[in-house]
Amino acid sequence: xxxxxxxxxxxxxxxxxxxxxxxxxxxxxxxxxxxxxxxxxxxxxxxxxxxxxxxxxxxxxxxxxxxxxxxxxxxxxxxxxxxxxxxxxxxxxxxxxxxxxxxxxxxxxxxxxxxxxxxxxxxxxxxxxxxxxxxxxxxxxxxxxxxxxxxxxxxxxxxxxxxxxxxxxxxxxxxxxxxxxxxxxxxxxxxxxxxxxxxxxxxxxxxxxxxxxxxxxxxxxxxxxxxxxxxxxxxxxxxxxxxxxxxxxxxxxxxxxxxxxxxxxxxxxxxxxxxxxxxxxxxxxxxxxxxxxxxxxxxxxxxxxxxxxxxxxxxxxxxxxxxxxxxxxxxxxxxxxxxxxxxxxxxxxxxxxxxxxxxxxxxxxxxxxx
Numbered sequence: 450x451x452x453x454x455x456x457x458x459x460x461x462x463x464x465x466x467x468x469x470x471x472x473x474x475x476x477x478x479x480x481x482x483x484x485x486x487x488x489x490x491x492x493x494x495x496x497x498x499x500x501x502x503x504x505x506x507x508x509x510x511x512x513x514x515x516x517x518x519x520x521x522x523x524x525x526x527x528x529x530x531x532x533x534x535x536x537x538x539x540x541x542x543x544x545x546x547x548x549x550x551x552x553x554x555x556x557x558x559x560x561x562x563x564x565x566x567x568x569x570x571x572x573x574x575x576x577x578x579x580x581x582x583x584x585x586x587x588x589x590x591x592x593x594x595x596x597x598x599x600x601x602x603x604x605x606x607x608x609x610x611x612x613x614x615x616x617x618x619x620x621x622x623x624x625x626x627x628x629x630x631x632x633x634x635x636x637x638x639x640x641x642x643x644x645x646x647x648x649x650x651x652x653x654x655x656x657x658x659x660x661x662x663x664x665x666x667x668x669x670x671x672x673x674x675x676x677x678x679x680x681x682x683x684x685x686x687x688x689x690x691x692x693x694x695x696x697x698x699x700x701x702x703x704x705x706x707x708x709x710x711x712x713x714x715x716x717x718x719x720x721x722x723x724x725x726x727x728x729x730x731x732x733x734x735x736x737x738x739x740x741x742x743x744x745x746x747x748x749x750x751x752x753x754x755x756x757x758x759x760x761x762x763x764x765x766x767x768x769x770x771x772x773x774x775x776x777x778x779x780x781x782x783x784x785x786x787x788x789x790x791x792x793x794x795x796x797x798x799x800x801x802x803x804x805x806x807x808x809x810x811x812x813x814x815x816x817x818x819x
Contacts, residue, residue, distance in 0.1 A: 454767060456487045457517040459494040459510070462539060463740025464750035464803075465523025471752035471807030472521060472759050475776065478811055482818050483772060490517070494546070495525030495539035495740075505542030514546055519766040520733045521759060522546075524740035547587065550731040552720035553619070554626040555585040555699065556761070557737070559686075559706035559716070564784035565793065568711030576686065581706055582634065583692045584627040585699025587720060589619045590649075592696050613649045615695065620656040626721060627693035628665040635690035636668050641675045641698055653695065675702065682706055707737060714738040714751055714792045717758035719765055732766045734758040744791075748802040751790040753780055756810065779813035 458473065460466040479485040492498075492510040499505055505525070514520050525539040535541075546552070561569065561579040569576045594612030602608055624640065631638045640657045642650035654672050661670045673681070675698040681688065682705055694702060707713050714737070722731035736754030744750060756776055764773040788809050789798040801809070 454487050455517045455519075456489045456762075457513050457520045458489060458491045459514075459520060459522045460491070460497070461494050461523040461525045461740065462496040462527050463524050463742045463745040464738075465495075465525070465740060467745070467748065467750050467803050468736065468752040468755040469521065469523040471803065471810075472755050474807055474811060475756060475759060475814070478814055479772065482815070485769065485772060494522065494542040496527055496530045498542055499530060499533070499537070499539060505537065505539050506545045511545065511549060514733075515550060515731070518729065518732070519762045520546065520550075521755075521762065522733060522735040523755065524736065524738065526740050527742040527745075529742075546733055547720060550720075550733065551588065551722045552731060552733055553586060553588040553723075554623050554721040555587040555703075556626075556630070556719040556721065556765070557583045557585065557699075557703040557707065557716070558718075558761075559583065559703075559710055561710045562715075562781055562784050564781070564787075565710070565712055565715075567795065568793065569709055570711060571683070571686075571709060576709055576711075579686055579709060580634075581686060581689050581692065582630055583694070583699060583703040583706055584623060584630065585703055586615075586619065586623040586693075586695050587699075588696075589615055590696030613647065613695075613697070615649050615653060617652075617656055620653050621660050622723060624657045624660050624693055625664075627691050628661065628668050631668045631691040632665075637671075637690035638665075638668055639671050639673050639678065639689055639692050641673050641678045641692060641694040641702065643675055643698075644672070645674060649695075657693070678702060679705060682709065712793050715753050715757070717754050717761050719758070719761045721765070730766065732762065734762045748804055749791055750803045751792050752803055752807050753790075753810075756780065756807075775814060775817055776810075778817060779810045782813045783809045 460469040525543050530539050559581040561576045566573045566577050591611050591613040594614040597611050599609050627638050642653040644650035644654045707716050716737040718737050720733045724730050760773040760776040763769040787798045788801050
């Protein structure tokens with residue numbers, strides 16, 4: 450691979466620098482052992498950017514993100530910056546990245562590693578082998594619709610208003626991402642909405658079906674009300690392959706699906722934009738976990754979610770599925786060998802540090818690449 454494959458690493462706050470340090474080790478390993486070379490830059494985001502540059506995301510960093518093939522982010526936020534005004538908080542840096550890069554498709558996998566089956570609160574036979582991908586629309590819907598706000602009424606009451614609104618294009622573009630992902634997986638998409646009580650849900654269902662019939666007839670499509678989907682995720686989660694849904698329902702269903710694995714802090718995510726004329730998508734990859742300031746700087750954090758986020762970048766931005774598989778298999782082997790960071794510790798396992806976990810994964814990569 451040419452060296453002009455651009456990665457921007459934004460470690461951020463709390464445990465972000467520690468876990469992203471382990472990602473950098475894997476990037477260096479790939480350069481030496483796989484001849485897969487990246488042009489890597491680093492930058493500041495969140496509280497770290499506030500302290501050094503006076504804002505949660507400097508314009509120069511935003512420009513680097515826009516020009517990168519993929520952005521890898523650690524985590525943002527912490528109590529140090531809690532008293533800042535809303536518009537100046539660390540999280541605004543992440544929101545600016547999502548907005549200006551137009552990252553409308555959020556990919557949240559829910560994958561149960563064999564070694565962690567017992568960590569789920571569901572019966573092992575229900576979750577063993579679980580591998581779901583939830584595609585959440587990220588830039589529209591009720592979180593952004595107008596009108597919105599809180600108003601005073603003449604009778605002294607107050608009224609809160611949020612508007613659920615979607616356009617044809619917003620629905621079709623996120624559905625297309627789901628169909629394309631399904632083609633590389635189990636070729637099944639479940640579209641979730643509330644078409645029984647919401648006009649926006651009726652439009653969602655119609656447009657997803659229309660796109661399917663036009664361009665994705667090789668993928669099986671089913672429709673499900675979002676409340677039923679929530680129930681089915683607990684009842685029989687392995688019936689799903691790819692779920693596509695709106696911003697609000699995606700927020701809820703992806704958290705529910707993540708907890709089926711019993712290890713929220715191990716899960717990666719990706720946020721994707723529209724492909725340009727060359728097929729390149731703006732992309733941001735980040736672990737689902739937060740900045741965990743209570744353990745920051747203590748070599749206790751679990752780096753696996755960040756490493757799996759990098760694997761998603763290899764798979765979805767750089768079309769390097771074999772290398773993504775290597776990282777995922779290395780993680781699986783290390784877990785099967787009984788190594789655990791504190792957040793996923795179980796009886797009989799060996800508790801290890803951030804750095805030790807990263808080194809163990811590198812050793813597995815060496816063995817598989819030999």
